[in-house]
Structure formats: structure tokens, C-alpha cells
Amino acid sequence: MRAWRALRRGAASACSSSSSSSSSSFLANGKLRRRAWETSLSPLERVRRLLPPEEAAAVAAAVAPPPQEKEDEVAMAAPRQALVEGPRSGAFRAGELALAEMRRKQNAPLKLLCRLAAEAVLSSPSGVLPHRDIIGQLPGQVLRTSGGARLLLRRPSLDEYVLLMPRGPTIAYPKDISAMLMMMDIHPGDTVLETGSGSGAMSLFLSRAVGPKGRVLSYEIRDDHHNLAKKNYRHWRSAWEIGHVDKWPDNVEFILKDISTAAADMKSVTLDAVVLDMLNPQCALPVVHPSLKQGGVCAVYLAK
16 A cells, blocks of 8 residues: 555656646747547557457448448538428418417417418507518518517418318318327228218318328318318318418319219219218218128217
8 A cells, every 4th residue: 555655646746846847848948748538548549459450440440430431421511402492491472371379468379361462461459561572481480460460470380271271061180180090990982971071171071191192082061061072172272382382182072962863973982981070971972881891990070
């Protein structure tokens, strides 16, 4: 123990003398002495120096990243840049939908949906905002109304459009529609039957689920509901085509007819899934069941 303490005292005195000599050498040579932590080696480097030259070279080759990594990073950055600069991130244009969100002190945010037109005006409880001030702006901008209120402008999602679009009958809410889509396990290219077009909420979600190669047959017995569903569907499609490079599929066929009298129409159709949103769904089962494929799912939505 005494020998160990003596060695430590000797090392400390050597360090102090070397530090004084290093300071003098710094003044004489005019070069800055590098600190010990700047010249320290990593554990891997220390082990590598203990190995023979051949094995050290093999370890270095194994640890070094392949030269293709940087090229792959550049190649992956290109699509990301394309996504950022895509049409969806472009400025608002006349004819597309804009969603204005206004924060209120204690209540939930107020959301206002409008179709942009150069001569139109967006009205809010805290003033108005001309559409010409929105057109040309990027989504995510905050604009002020004539009353000084701040409005966050962005493009609406499908569920926001469904909740804010004009309604006739009560719609199936997005949370219920999402659960039904998972229950039916709908894939792109499927053929789906819907009874009860209503305001067109389920029709829009089914249209997106089956994709351009799929097909949705939407039956409605009431003329006013039939026309409103078609109108809401067309408004969403036309606005989508203005703000996106790809077109929303025109894959929904709205049929004004009682499903209980459509047995002849069902004979030539093979259905992957069926959605019944009507008061008496048991009346439609004898008609749609023969056309439902083996293993297909029939989902019934009863609001009551």
C-alpha cells in the first residue's frame, strides 16, 4: 500500500512538471498543445492496436459502413422531397374545399367548411374573411377575420367533410363506419352493396375502401336522400381533383329503388360485402343473401 501511494505521488509530481514544461513549450513553439481527452482512443481502437496488422485491417473493413449507404440515402431522399412538394402541399385554389378552425376559450374548436370562390366570403361569429384572401395561401396559414379572430386554414379530411357536409337523415359517424369496414374486411377491388344512401357518408368511405377497381352499389328508397347523397359525393370528388394529382374514383352507383324489389338486379352480381343501414334490415336479407359470396360479411347499422 505504501509503495502504491508513493507511485501515485510520483505520478502527480511528474504531471505537474510536464504541465509547466508544456506551457513553456507552447510559448516557445507557438503551437497549441492538444488536451488528453482529444487524443484518447476509443475502446475499439485500443483493441485494434493490439491485433496483428492483418486482423486489424479485417476488423476495420467489417466495421466501416458500405459505400452504397450514402447513395441509398440520396435515393430515399428524392421520393420524400417529391412528397413534400406534391400537389397536396400546394396553395389553395378556387373550387376546392377549405376548413377554417377557430379556437374558443372554453368550448371545443369551431370548424367552418367552405368551397372557395373568388367572390364569396367566409362568415364566422367573429367577423368575415373574403375567399380571395384564402386563395393562393398554403394550408396551415393563420389568417384574421374582419373582427380580429384568428382562423387556421387547411384542407379537410374525409371524416371532417362527412361531419360538416349538408345532411338530410342522420349519418353513420366515422367511428362507427371505421369499425364496420374492419368487420367486413373490405379490400381494393371488392364489390359492396349499401342499402340506405342517406346523406352519402357511408358511400364515401366505401368508395375509398374499394378503390378505383372496386364498385359500390348504393340503394335508396327516398328521392330527396338519393339526390343529397349524390350531391355530397360529387362535391367531394370535384374538390379532391383540384387539390390532388390523382382523381377520386367514380365507383359509386346511386340507385333510386327499394332493395326489397331488386331481386332481379342481384342475380347478376356477386357481392363481397353488404351494408344495411335501414329501418327494417330483415326485409333486405332474402334479396341480398343469395348474391353474397361464401364467407362474405353482412354488416347491419341500427342507429336506434
